[in-house]
Amino acid sequence: MTIARFIHGLANPTRFLRISDTVLPWLAALTVALIGAGLYLGLVVAPADYQQGDTVRIMFVHVPASWSAMFTYAVMAGASAIGLVWKQPLADIAAKSAAPIGAAFTLISLVTGSLWGKPMWGTWWVWDARLTSMLILLFLYIGYMALWETVDDPERGAKAAAILALAGAVNLPIIKFSVDWWNTLHQPASVARMDGPAIHASILTPLLIMGVAFTTFFVVVLLWRIKAEVLARRIHSLRLMQAQGAP
Amino acid sequence: MTEFLSMGGYGTYVWSAFGVTTFFMGWVAIASWRAVTANQKVLADLEARMPRRRQRKGADK
Numbered sequence: 001m002t003i004a005r006f007i008h009g010l011a012n013p014t015r016f017l018r019i020s021d022t023v024l025p026w027l028a029a030l031t032v033a034l035i036g037a038g039l040y041l042g043l044v045v046a047p048a049d050y051q052q053g054d055t056v057r058i059m060f061v062h063v064p065a066s067w068s069a070m071f072t073y074a075v076m077a078g079a080s081a082i083g084l085v086w087k088q089p090l091a092d093i094a095a096k097s098a099a100p101i102g103a104a105f106t107l108i109s110l111v112t113g114s115l116w117g118k119p120m121w122g123t124w125w126v127w128d129a130r131l132t133s134m135l136i137l138l139f140l141y142i143g144y145m146a147l148w149e150t151v152d153d154p155e156r157g158a159k160a161a162a163i164l165a166l167a168g169a170v171n172l173p174i175i176k177f178s179v180d181w182w183n184t185l186h187q188p189a190s191v192a193r194m195d196g197p198a199i200h201a202s203i204l205t206p207l208l209i210m211g212v213a214f215t216t217f218f219v220v221v222l223l224w225r226i227k228a229e230v231l232a233r234r235i236h237s238l239r240l241m242q243a244q245g246a247p
Numbered sequence: 248m249t250e251f252l253s254m255g256g257y258g259t260y261v262w263s264a265f266g267v268t269t270f271f272m273g274w275v276a277i278a279s280w281r282a283v284t285a286n287q288k289v290l291a292d293l294e295a296r297m298p299r300r301r302q303r304k305g306a307d308k
Binding site for chain 2: 062112231
């Protein structure tokens with residue numbers, strides 16, 4: 001039962017915060033460096049596309065945001081499953097903390113996609129399968145966050161939210177394969193393909209750097225949010241003790 | 248510089264996209280960091296007002 005033991009080891013909030021406090025400054029510095037490098041390569045070095053012109057640069061934020069929106073949901077669903085099966089409060093906290101970051105990524109993906117669609121497709125929005133399934137992802141994040149807010153008891157709230165997160169995970173393969181299953185205006189995959197990426201290195205390199213940057217950004221903000229939530233629960237229990245007059 | 252900012256005529260779209268990204272990522276990052284510092288402060292104040300709990304800390308290990 002090594003997985004169970006690993007999760008159990010991480011589940012101690014004090015130990016978790018100690019580990020995350022040592023990792024955080026490095027990860028934050030790495031994120032800043034990666035974003036700097038990605039922006040420089042993407043905005044200055046990379047050439048304009050022969051068809052898309054300079055709008056291709058929107059891809060350097062649109063694609064990483066979309067990847068991260070899905071990755072974040074996968075993390076949220078995974079943490080929810082761990083919380084449900086092993087009853088680890090820290091896993092519930094991680095899932096809860098991931099949601100607003102994922103919602104931000106999804107919003108960025110939708111808005112930047114729109115800003116690319118207007119000059120290139122001639123429309124801000126179409127109800128094609130890719131765009132619609134991304135909009136559903138946004139609603140899943142919003143519903144998930146709302147569910148945490150509406151249920152007072154954190155244990156019951158965690159359970160209800162975890163079930164919603166797991167049910168909504170069906171949407172992830174739908175987003176990924178929407179461009180293959182349906183006839184979409186959105187173009188098919190050009191990086192994660194069986195025969196390798198179909199993009200020139202001058203565009204692919206900044207894209208991948210930004211992809212890693214968004215991922216480390218996610219981890220940094222996630223660790224901050226988990227820390228804030230652990231502290232909030234300590235505050236809550238201290239206040240309860242005070243109210244009960246216990247030492 | 249003007250050429251760089253115009254982005255081949257697509258400046259409005261390109262810079263709006265980067266602006267929106269900065270706004271939402273900045274928002275979620277700053278809000279999360281503020282929650283950490285605010286809670287740290289509240290917790291420190293609470294613990295300072297509970298001296299007996301502090302003394303016990305070493306005892307129950």
